[in-house]
Amino acid sequence: MIRFDQVTKRYDSGYEALHDLSFEIEAGEMVFVTGHSGAGKSTLLKLLALIERPTRGSVALAGQNLNQTRRRGIPRVRRGIGMVFQDHRLLMDRSVFENVAMPLLIAGLPREETAKRVRAALDKVGLLEREKATPITLSGGEQQRVGIARAIVAKPPLLIADEPTGNLDPKLSTEIMELFAEFQQVGATVLVATHDLHLIRRMGKRVLVLDHGRLIDDFRPPVVGA
Numbered sequence: 293m294i295r296f297d298q299v300t301k302r303y304d305s306g307y308e309a310l311h312d313l314s315f316e317i318e319a320g321e322m323v324f325v326t327g328h329s330g331a332g333k334s335t336l337l338k339l340l341a342l343i344e345r346p347t348r349g350s351v352a353l354a355g356q357n358l359n360q361t362r363r364r365g366i367p368r369v370r371r372g373i374g375m376v377f378q379d380h381r382l383l384m385d386r387s388v389f390e391n392v393a394m395p396l397l398i399a400g401l402p403r404e405e406t407a408k409r410v411r412a413a414l415d416k417v418g419l420l421e422r423e424k425a426t427p428i429t430l431s432g433g434e435q436q437r438v439g440i441a442r443a444i445v446a447k448p449p450l451l452i453a454d455e456p457t458g459n460l461d462p463k464l465s466t467e468i469m470e471l472f473a474e475f476q477q478v479g480a481t482v483l484v485a486t487h488d489l490h491l492i493r494r495m496g497k498r499v500l501v502l503d504h505g506r507l508i509d510d511f512r513p514p515v516v517g518a
């Protein structure tokens with residue numbers, strides 16, 4: 293599903309955020325990416341979403357070498373990816389419902405089906421009651437959950453999330469991770485960048501550890517308390 297082959301990313305500033313990174317993720321896996329602040333986690337996710345391009349090496353997604361994707365091909369690649377970012381990038385002048393509906397509107401889904409799916413996604417993140425609210429009136433954690441609902445609503449084959457539980461308390465963080473795991477159980481590939489080692493330990497999924505842009509570990513912890 294995902295293949296990084298000797299990927300190096302050097303920003304225009306000259307800073308090398310990723311160095312000679314190689315790994316593979318099978319379709320249907322759920323994987324955490326962790327490491328210190330500045331280790332390169334966000335950069336890794338941005339390469340998959342074609343927000344950034346590698347300086348050397350190649351990134352492949354679903355058998356397609358993304359290095360060969362031209363500008364006009366980018367929306368098609370992104371339609372296959374649900375993205376949750378740290379700054380959830382919600383439209384502040386639209387309702388929660390409209391924000392979550394956006395990917396389905398773009399896909400041209402009929403209105404009734406859209407409403408059904410949006411409510412199912414909001415229900416999953418515990419925000420069904422807030423569908424008419426504007427994001428500005430919600431707490432940081434609630435806004436985060438609207439972003440998550442929007443990422444999963446179109447059921448993309450790949451979900452990538454950058455610190456999706458950053459603003460959430462431990463209970464809610466666990467619930468969100470369980471939601472991601474459910475998403476994996478129905479066949480999606482899930483890649484989550486996080487600092488939260490407790491959460492990683494609890495989930496018992498594969499972990500990639502970055503240190504100054506290098507992959508220093510790739511392991512699966514035993515599940516605790518299972």
Ligand SMILES: Nc1ncnc2c1ncn2[C@@H]1O[C@H](COP(=O)(O)OP(=O)(O)OP(=O)(O)O)[C@@H](O)[C@H]1O
Nearest residue numbers: 303304305307309328329330331332333334335336
């Ligand atoms: N657009 C950019 N231009 C120059 N340097 C950048 C850019 N984006 C990121 N960097 C640098 O690349 C390094 C890796 O950043 P990245 O955001 O990938 O790390 P991260 O592991 O996600 O960190 P955090 O956990 O703090 O979000 C950092 O030192 C950062 O300052």
